[in-house]
Amino acid sequence: MAYSDKDISKDAVIVNELGLHARSAAKIAEIARHAKSNVWIIKGSEKVDAKSIIDMLTLGCTKGSNITIKIDYQPDIEVLDRIVRLVESGFGE
Amino acid sequence: MSDTQTREIILQGIGAAPGICVGKAYLVDKEGVNVVRRYAVPEDLLQNEKNRFRTAVKKAREELIKIISESSKEFQEHTNILETHLILLKDKMLYDKIIENIEQDKINAEWALKKVVSNLQSVFKNMSDPYFRERASDIVHVADRIMRNLTGAGTVDIKGITKRVILVAADLSPADTSQIQLENIMGFITDRGGITSHTGIIARTLEIPAVLGLEHSTHVIRNDDIIVVDGSSGEVIVHPSEETLVKFVKRRLKYEAFRAAILKGSHFPAKTIDGVTVSIMGNIELPEEVVSVRDNGGDGIGLYRTEFQYMSRLVFPNESELFDKYRDVIEVMSPKPVTIRTLDINGDKAISDSRHDDEENPALGLRGIRYCLKKPDIFKTQLRAILRAAAFGNVRVMFPMICCFGEILAAKQMFREAAGALEKEGARLNREIEIGIMIEVPSAVVIADLMAEEVDFFSIGTNDLIQYSLAIDRGNKYTSHLYHPLHPAIIRMLKQVSDVAKEKKIKLFMCGEMAGDPFNLPILLALGIDELSMNPQSIPVIKRMIRSLKAADTEMLLKEILKQKTSSDIMELLNNAYGDLVSEVMNGQMAVSSANQRAIQS
Numbered sequence: 001m002a003y004s005d006k007d008i009s010k011d012a013v014i015v016n017e018l019g020l021h022a023r024s025a026a027k028i029a030e031i032a033r034h035a036k037s038n039v040w041i042i043k044g045s046e047k048v049d050a051k052s053i054i055d056m057l058t059l060g061c062t063k064g065s066n067i068t069i070k071i072d073y074q075p076d077i078e079v080l081d082r083i084v085r086l087v088e089s090g091f092g093e
Numbered sequence: 094m095s096d097t098q099t100r101e102i103i104l105q106g107i108g109a110a111p112g113i114c115v116g117k118a119y120l121v122d123k124e125g126v127n128v129v130r131r132y133a134v135p136e137d138l139l140q141n142e143k144n145r146f147r148t149a150v151k152k153a154r155e156e157l158i159k160i161i162s163e164s165s166k167e168f169q170e171h172t173n174i175l176e177t178h179l180i181l182l183k184d185k186m187l188y189d190k191i192i193e194n195i196e197q198d199k200i201n202a203e204w205a206l207k208k209v210v211s212n213l214q215s216v217f218k219n220m221s222d223p224y225f226r227e228r229a230s231d232i233v234h235v236a237d238r239i240m241r242n243l244t245g246a247g248t249v250d251i252k253g254i255t256k257r258v259i260l261v262a263a264d265l266s267p268a269d270t271s272q273i274q275l276e277n278i279m280g281f282i283t284d285r286g287g288i289t290s291h292t293g294i295i296a297r298t299l300e301i302p303a304v305l306g307l308e309h310s311t312h313v314i315r316n317d318d319i320i321v322v323d324g325s326s327g328e329v330i331v332h333p334s335e336e337t338l339v340k341f342v343k344r345r346l347k348y349e350a351f352r353a354a355i356l357k358g359s360h361f362p363a364k365t366i367d368g369v370t371v372s373i374m375g376n377i378e379l380p381e382e383v384v385s386v387r388d389n390g391g392d393g394i395g396l397y398r399t400e401f402q403y404m405s406r407l408v409f410p411n412e413s414e415l416f417d418k419y420r421d422v423i424e425v426m427s428p429k430p431v432t433i434r435t436l437d438i439n440g441d442k443a444i445s446d447s448r449h450d451d452e453e454n455p456a457l458g459l460r461g462i463r464y465c466l467k468k469p470d471i472f473k474t475q476l477r478a479i480l481r482a483a484a485f486g487n488v489r490v491m492f493p494m495i496c497c498f499g500e501i502l503a504a505k506q507m508f509r510e511a512a513g514a515l516e517k518e519g520a521r522l523n524r525e526i527e528i529g530i531m532i533e534v535p536s537a538v539v540i541a542d543l544m545a546e547e548v549d550f551f552s553i554g555t556n557d558l559i560q561y562s563l564a565i566d567r568g569n570k571y572t573s574h575l576y577h578p579l580h581p582a583i584i585r586m587l588k589q590v591s592d593v594a595k596e597k598k599i600k601l602f603m604c605g606e607m608a609g610d611p612f613n614l615p616i617l618l619a620l621g622i623d624e625l626s627m628n629p630q631s632i633p634v635i636k637r638m639i640r641s642l643k644a645a646d647t648e649m650l651l652k653e654i655l656k657q658k659t660s661s662d663i664m665e666l667l668n669n670a671y672g673d674l675v676s677e678v679m680n681g682q683m684a685v686s687s688a689n690q691r692a693i694q695s
Contacts, residue, residue: 022177022228029180053177054186054232058216060225 009042009070010080016090020061024091025053031082037073039080050083101334106307107287107573108327110296111630113345114279115338118318118331119258120311121265131204134195142195146202149242154182156238174231181235186213203243210236259322261314265292275299280322282310282329287573295378296324297628300385304329306573352633358640359390359633369644371618373636374432374626376604380418383425385629390636393429393487395552395626396604397422399436399475409471415478420485427486432552432602432626433479434531435472435504437461437493456566461494461531466503476511483523490526491552496534501547529602533557538586545597552626553590555605559583577660578607584616584654584663591620602626611638611675612667618644619651638678642671 014020020028020041032039032050039050043065048055050069061067067087071080086092134142157179161172181187187209194205210232217229259280281296281303296303302324314320314331321330321341325348330337364370374395375386386394402410402418423431438460465472479490492504505528512524532538533554541551555578560567562583565576577583594601602624607613609627611634617625618639627635650670657663 018224019222021224022231023173026177026180029184049185052185053180054184054213057225057228058220060220060222062222 008072008074008077008080009068010084011066011068012084012087014061014063014065014067014087017063019063019065020056020059020067022053022057025056027086027091028056028083029053031079031086035071035073035076035079037071037076039076039083040070040072042068042070099332101337102313102331104304104307104310104313104329104331106282106304106310106327106329108303108324109287109293109305110281110301110303111325111348112280112300112302113321113323113325113341113348114259114302115319115321115333115341115345116257116259116279118261118282118314118316118320120314120316121260121262132201134199134201136199139196139199142202143192146191146195146206146239146243149202149239150182150188152242153235153238154179156242157182178231178235178238181231182239187232187235203240206236206240206243259320261310261320263311275301280324281305282307282314282320282322284308284310287567287569287576294628297630299382300630355633355637356389359636361390361636362392363636363639365618365639366641366643367645369618371622371639372624373632373639374430374602374604374624375629375632376626377422377629380422382629383422386632387425389629389632391429391629391632392624394422394426394431395602395624397431397433399434400438403436403438409474412474412478412481415475416481419478419482419488423482423486423488430487430489432489432491432529432604434491434493435462435475435479436465438464456560462492462500462504463494465492466500466507469507472504472507473511473514476508477515480508480512480515480522480524480526481520483526484521488523488526489529489550491529491531491550493531493554494534494557495530495532495544496536498540498543498547501530501544505547529600531557531604532590533561533605535562535586538590541590541593542597545593545599548599550600550602551590551594552602552604553587553622555583555603555607558586558605559607562586578610578613579616579660579663579667581655581657581660581663587616587620588651588655591622595621600624609635611635611678612671614638615642615647615650615667615671616654618642619647634678638675641674641678646670 016024018024028041028050029052035051041048041050041056041059043059043061046059047070048059050056059065059067069080069083069087071077157175161175161179190209191202191205194200194209195202198205213232214229217226217232220226257277257279259282260278261282262284264283264285265281278301280301281292283292283303283305284307286292286305293303293305295301302322304322304324304327307329310329318331319333321328321333321337323329323341323344330341333341362370363373372392372395373390374393375382375389375391376396376398377383377386377394378398378401383394397419399415402415419431419433459467465475476490479488482488490508492501495501495504508528512522515522516524527549529548529550529552530537530544531554532541532551534557537544538558545551556567559565559576559578559580563575563577563580565572567573567576591601600623601621603617603622604626606627608617608622608625609631614635625635650666654663654666657666
């Protein structure tokens with residue numbers, strides 16, 4: 001875990017009407033699944049696992065929420081970028 | 094858990110539909126999570142336990158994939174939900190957590206599942222946004238599916254019951270009961286619910302014995318246990334002894350003989366000793382029940398609840414489907430009247446299509462006429478079907494949940510528009526039908542004099558009127574004992590409505606549970622109610638009772654009753670004057686909706 005102490009994260013805003021709901025969380029989880037290490041979604045002081053829909057739902061992100069997407073392992077950077085693009089596109093809804 | 098318990102167990106619940114049956118239990122384990130027990134799993138079998146869980150998830154996954162592939166494109170929204178469920182099955186917070194729990198706590202998979210799910214539920218229940226709060230139910234659905242596969246119960250499919258059984262459930266929703274092949278059900282037993290719950294009403298109309306509000310029956314009773322259900326006394330006996338069986342078989346024969354005896358006179362009019370005739374009508378929910386009304390000697394249908402065709406389906410019924418059902422009922426009853434109540438969606442009768450409309454308090458929410466006026470398309474479709482069916486017999490239409498004057502005008506306007514459109518299309522219809530409203534909200538009682546100007550009749554829906562006036566949820570077992578039809582406030586409200594109806598010369602009907610209880614009859618007679626509508630099997634008893642009464646006497650009694658301060662004072666007055674007659678009419682049988690008698694006994 002050579003990169004574990006190196007924080008790699010990006011901020012994003014939830015723009016779609018329904019917020020980070022079950023369908024959109026499922027889309028994030030689908031991308032995060034390909035990461036080799038952990039992918040986190042952070043909102044305020046809460047940090048949840050981006051590979052778990054249930055965990056993401058517990059954040060209760062409504063439209064306009066600011067979130068941070070964070071990875072633990074640098075080679076997962078592509079996963080990070082894809083998630084940010086997905087969130088910013090309003091999950092293609 | 095294989096100990097075979099054969100000791101006789103007696104459970105006491107609320108007798109919600111009279112009659113006695115003996116048969117095998119069939120558990121509808123909808124809330125399987127609740128009947129799960131915890132047991133320790135030895136170290137060497139933990140791997141086995143985890144595999145058992147994995148297999149259950151795999152089967153659940155296959156089931157979901159099958160359901161999704163069989164769903165048509167029209168139900169895309171529904172399919173989307175199921176696809177989310179599919180992903181949830183393997184969610185770390187659920188799947189991995191459960192495996193972890195089995196391993197760490199050395200417990201059975203069922204208990205681990207239950208534990209993880211209830212933790213998740215509490216997280217979601219505390220969320221402020223209703224959308225996210227509701228997601229707990231998705232997790233529960235997914236968990237239930239895994240649980241059914243774990244316990245080997247298979248998919249509990251009420252539709253698939255093929256042998257004659259007694260249904261045992263924590264609770265039955267209207268959607269559940271609409272799926273049941275009723276000819277296979279000998280009796281109902283539920284842990285929740287009371288006399289006026291949906292299951293109670295269904296059981297009474299179909300004359301299936303039912304004991305509800307048993308609290309723990311689903312914990313005590315197991316599949317295929319032999320049980321006795323006495324829907325008159327509220328007793329349920331699990332593993333009955335020989336003597337008990339003999340006792341109840343005798344009781345059943347006596348009850349059946351009594352039913353046969355009172356049925357004999359039921360086809361004649363109900364006329365008091367001093368010559369006052371009251372029409373005794375039936376309430377129905379399923380078109381098939383019309384036969385029961387006719388066989389029991391009903392003078393018509395006083396309440397045709399139309400929600401059933403809208404339930405447990407994904408799209409609203411179309412005009413021709415509705416028309417066919419209405420026409421069936423109307424033709425069977427013709428020339429006797431059929432009073433059709435327009436759609437009255439409420440708390441426990443949710444259309445699957447409107448599942449997104451989350452309401453904190455559905456009883457005070459968008460139901461009845463409020464819903465219909467907001468959804469003119471759905472309302473007009475129903476009105477068109479009624480107008481067309483009205484050409485085939487004697488029909489009246491009534492609007493539920495009216496609380497404002499404007500609602501009557503708006504509903505009548507839609508009625509006229511529907512009729513006008515049909516005429517333009519050259520359809521066969523009858524628009525000269527009587528239009529009435531349900532009096533079931535206190536505000537409607539207060540301005541009944543204004544409302545009377547716009548309608549041909551009032552029909553008092555006592556169940557809701559009592560619920561709204563006394564602030565009692567009739568399905569809540571903690572408050573159902575406070576549900577008093579004979580509360581002085583209720584009697585005064587009835588008097589007020591009756592005075593208005595007489596003054597404005599419109600007809601007055603009653604179609605709640607209160608109308609079917611012989612104990613209340615003297616009051617209803619004194620109020621001059623023209624028609625009483627009730628569950629079909631109550632008709633013969635009520636007719637018999639009316640023939641033993643003198644309207645003039647009841648009017649004297651009502652004067653006294655209106656002076657009383659409490660419901661028990663009123664019950665005592667009634668009991669002193671008519672208690673003996675009631676028990677004679679009912680042949681010493683505590684049956685039908687005996688909420689009042691129960692209150693006296695306690």
